[in-house]
Amino acid sequence: MIRLEGLHGQTVIVGSGIAGLVAALEMAPQPVVLITRAGLGQECSSAWAQGGIAAALEADDSPAQHLADTLRAGDGLCDETVASGILSEAQEAIALLESYGVRFDRTADGVFSLGREAAHSHRRILHVGGDRTGSSITSTLTRAVPQCPSITCLTDINAQRLVTTDGHITGIQLQKNDYAEVLRTAQVIIATGGCGGLYDASTNPSGNFGQGVMMAARAGAALRDMEFMQFHPTALDTPQTPMALVSEAVRGEGAILIDQTGRRFMAQVPGAELAPRDVVARAVHQIISRGGRAFLDARATIGSDFAQNFPGIHALCAISGVDPARDPIPIRPVAHYHMGGIATDKDGRSTLHGLWAIGECAATGLHGANRLASNSLLETVVMGRRAARDVAGRGMRTLPTAPKSDLLPDNDLGPVRPVVSKYLGVVRNEMGLRCAISKLLPLVETYGRGSDPALVALAIAVFANLRCESRGGHYRSDFPDPSSQSQSYLMTLTEILAHAGSARQDPLLRTA
Template sequence: MSRIHHDGPLVIGGGLAGLSVALEAGPRPVLVVTPAPLLQASSSAWAQGGMAAALSFSDTPGLHAADTRDAGAGLVEPEAVRLLTEDGRATVEWLAALGAPFDRDADGDFAVSLEAAHSRARVARVGGDGAGRAILSALVTSVRAAPHVTVWEDARLRGLIQDASGRVRGALIERTGGRQVEVLAPAVVLATGGAGGLFARTTTPAALLGEGLALAWKAGAEIVDPEFVQFHPTAMDVGLDPMPLATEALRGEGARLIDRHGDYLLGPEADADLKPRDIVARAVHLAVVEGRGAFLDARIAIGEHFPTEFPAVFAACMRAGIDPRVSPIPVAPAAHYHMGGIAAGPDGHTTLAGLYAVGECASTGVHGANRLASNSLLEAASFGRRTGRAAATETVHDGPVIVPPALADMPTEALARLRVVMSDDVGVVRDETGLTRALAAMADLETETPDALPLLTARLIAASAMARHESRGGHYRSDYPDTLPEPVHTRLVKPVEVPMAAE
């Protein structure tokens, strides 16, 4: 075991949020740690749709904010939404200045597309469906050229280092070969991504298991609304794990959801398939479980233009033996985004001194119970920049620290069982019977793999889903289908434990 003292923010995660933090924290030295090379195993790089922002003459930040509030089903924080939407254009322009090649119209302005639950076309795209990778690539190039940023691309977070007051003072990092390093830093920024890998049916990298959230919980940080998981309605059902995503922009261009008989899943109206994602996901789920099947039909809306307008989806279809120009794409709902997370403000501050959270692992109040499509990339970059500036102001603290024991990975077979339980019983449609079964299965797994971080996050999600006796946003209880009149957040804080002796 070795210990280093770093005089600047320690950023855990190399996605859009983490790299935005790193760039904006300069000239303060920044250490970024990520378990895989940049651009790999990051949800940001997999995002197809684009970045939502009020960019056209017919749009305003106020309209964007109103759509965000409506999608969030009563649980968004108005001030956080205002900050996010008012920063939309500036964030897109910042990324463009770094080299993100957003699509442009004939006049040179940002080209925008319509996605579900948006009242205006406001999604800035890259190459049709390549926004995430293109945007993140521009940030990676900037980070590698930034003299104030150091990146470890073989490093995993194993624990948060605190002092006797509870302040986070650093992190326990494991590098190649199991070598453990204690990194003490004035600020630790968690940008560890979501928890989609906890589900057997997911569109996200399988390595995203909510471990940052679990460690924040263990350290005493507040967790908000972990039960709210968004299931994307059009994951390609072609036997792959993770499931390739068929971007919502396809439906924005007129593609329709049908069953195997050719009947519309949500009705014949032209905009029927552009309802909020939770409604569409349940319709697709019902068609699948009833044996009617669910398919995304883009033969007329996209047709021969598929290879040029949506090259990533087209390539994924062709690899699966489907030509979307002549055949509908089989789809099913899959875990896609975690609205809940570590309670954090727009500048990343959590309830623990010295600890920041940003991106999908954070709950900043901008998504509420149901994320508006393409708001996540905007939040990651906009609030990532804010968080970088805030974390850079933290000063070094001296004195003894408490180093936790490093926790082992969850065994592969146990994790596979957990993922099936989560998709089957904590998925698109929930009820008391299924949630009881899930929690019992997790209790059994706990005896086999005590203190496993993925299991802890899964239990927070399932227990909170059990406790919410209503349906709201992405959380649907078939035994409690109504929405309660008063929206209430789930707020969880781990009971305080007597700390080990500081060293």
């Protein structure tokens, strides 16, 4: 049973990672309903973020330099205006988090202790508890939410579909166990995280297959840049699922990448270990695809200080019998962060009236083709606050009577993960992408247990098939060079299905 009495007509926020929590808190005193499929702050990527939050705070740094690094990493597809606006609000975002009780690491002199990560020209990464930034921020915000009387939390509930009338949001279908009901609302903020769970190897919660993207697409909202998945180059290479991340901050403190022979294979690459993530991920992938192994070696540069500087990573390594002070850490690239998602403007508004999207499920234009490290946590805070203010300034529309809701089957990623992992990984090609489309489209059309995750995977495959070049997180072995003319793609589900249908007709697939 889902008790919705007295909640109809309130703004709904789906997701309780940092983006959703900030939006809910910043909506006060306007009443909101915060919906999460688990407990507050649980099963979200925010809580697992080891890195930090990027902000240009040093005297010799500036938002302009931060922007230049972001545009360079984004490989030509960032929206410069949007990116500039978000990065210029970094200092305000830090102050906002501190107002809710977040305590960033500081030096003995009381100033912020700033780290450096790949593709950043300055030390501008703030941390909390060393490598526990995401979990510390999330836990602080989850303690603040129950103290805010304007927020009603509905936990252990799945949001399944957006309800629309004449192109406007009029409700959201919720489901718990064997019960489904529509909560009537004209304002929904989607903050459901990424889709790394579509892959066999990912640092994301295994259930995160892009639920928010799926709901938005089915309701008619446009998607952007779905082909761009960032593969983190240094996940701990163990059978653990999801895979544990070895933060980029370890390389920022001097750790190097070596192969099984001890050769430092990034030494001659511009930026070396701190080159953009797509470059490092492909280099690691190449070592492994040739039958070798890759390791992160922190013995000489960090050594006995590793446990103190990176307590969370040290504990994860210890579970596998690895002591980073004495042993190279075995690593491999895995799906980590999705740069694409629901297309939004600078305030988080989607192309569908009454729908906003924030955090990893949204494509604001900040990240372009390749996210600059630690910009994502900054984006969650800035966009969470922006969306909250934009929604709060609007009145709730008159709502029709809620339609009857049909119980939907539980999602099954079993048929989808092998296809995504084989064809939509670090290296892609036309035949593989068309094979993926031919296998995923029937799953979408069945409307069975695999239909929803297959829809998100199909969107990635279609966007990737259309991009006949290599750029950022999208690498095509058949088109290894970037195009001289490139742009972001924007498509609705109708357009995605049309492209998929055409690709499936390729006669070469009949023998594939």
